Amino acid sequence: MNGSAFSSYVVVPHKTLSVSGDEHIAEYEVGPGAHKHYCSRCGTPLFNVVSRYAGACMIYLGAIDPLPDAVPALNVYCESMLSWVERVGSIQKLPTGADGK
Ligand SMILES: [Zn+2]
Helix, strand or coil: CCCCCCCCEEEEEHHHCCCCCHHHEEEEEEECCEEEEEECCCCCEEEEEEHHHCCEEEEEHHHCCCCCCCCCCCCCCHHHCCCCHHHHHHCCCCCCCCCCC
16 A cells, blocks of 8 residues: 555554654545555655554654664565565665665
């Protein structure tokens, strides 16, 4: 539901979520009971709330500051996983972008 090959979330109880600058949070209903929340100033995706997972909140990992000291515990929606994803961990790794920056 994000249009990319990967998306990393931290799942927490929604009632525990605290957002600084929350006056800039916008919401978009992507489907029945599925709401994406994002920054109305810059478009950064922040978190999702889906009625199917009542009480839970899926926070985009990149939106958390500081990053949590956690490791992945679960891959979901693997039936639509792209065929090359299993090989990603074994391909060349660069410390910066492809342009060296
Ligand atoms: Zn923003």
